[in-house]
Amino acid sequence: HIIVSEVEFAERGGSAHAVGQFVAGDSGGKNPNFGDAYYTGRESRVQTLNNARHNINTLGHQLQMNQHCLDTAYNFYKMALSKRLTCGRRNAHVVAACLYLVCRTEGTPHMLLDLSDILQVNVYVLGKTFLVLARELCINAPAIDPCLYIPRFAQLLEFGEKNRDVSMTALRLLQRMKRDWMHT
Numbered sequence: 001h002i003i004v005s006e007v008e009f010a011e012r013g014g015s016a017h018a019v020g021q022f023v024a025g026d027s028g029g030k031n032p033n034f035g036d037a038y039y040t041g042r043e044s045r046v047q048t049l050n051n052a053r054h055n056i057n058t059l060g061h062q063l064q065m066n067q068h069c070l071d072t073a074y075n076f077y078k079m080a081l082s083k084r085l086t087c088g089r090r091n092a093h094v095v096a097a098c099l100y101l102v103c104r105t106e107g108t109p110h111m112l113l114d115l116s117d118i119l120q121v122n123v124y125v126l127g128k129t130f131l132v133l134a135r136e137l138c139i140n141a142p143a144i145d146p147c148l149y150i151p152r153f154a155q156l157l158e159f160g161e162k163n164r165d166v167s168m169t170a171l172r173l174l175q176r177m178k179r180d181w182m183h184t
Contacts, residue, residue: 016044048081049078049081056074056095059118060099062118063099063115063118068106069099072102072106074098076133076137077095079137080136085132085136085137092119093125093129096116096130097126097130101134101139101141107142107145107148108148111149112127112130146174147171150167150170150174
């Protein structure tokens with residue numbers, strides 16, 4: 001163990017370790033440890049995953065997503081972390097992209113624009129992060145079925161008692177478009 005005047009870290013076996021020993025001026029020959037302020041790589045990873053789980057749950061509850069979707073998004077996040085896809089990207093963007101991956105794979109009626117509105121982030125930035133994650137994690141995100149959005153938008157347009165009729169007409173139009181491959 002080399003005595004050094006500053007704290008230095010090195011990576012060994014996938015985790016960070018302190019290099020040398022820290023000796024304070026008033027230590028009197030004791031060999032103090034670095035304390036809780038310094039984390040090893042494993043503790044830092046646990047904290048990163050805990051923060052990600054919290055952020056996924058918070059954002060997912062705002063979108064009224066079920067627990068299965070939140071757990072799947074967390075698994076996507078762990079996969080992205082293990083492939084180092086979170087490096088250089090904002091955590092909120094990666095969390096949103098993982099949630100949107102779930103929306104696409106599970107077929108929930110959420111759009112990337114919904115996530116963008118909640119986070120107040122440019123939708124194209126989130127879209128870029130989503131595309132990188134989908135490609136690098138080899139996740140086939142199927143095209144969105146527009147029929148999922150008909151009831152949602154019909155209710156937002158407040159047609160009142162004609163809401164059902166408008167929804168059914170729009171669904172019939174979409175089904176006709178699907179037969180001619182016009183929906184994509």
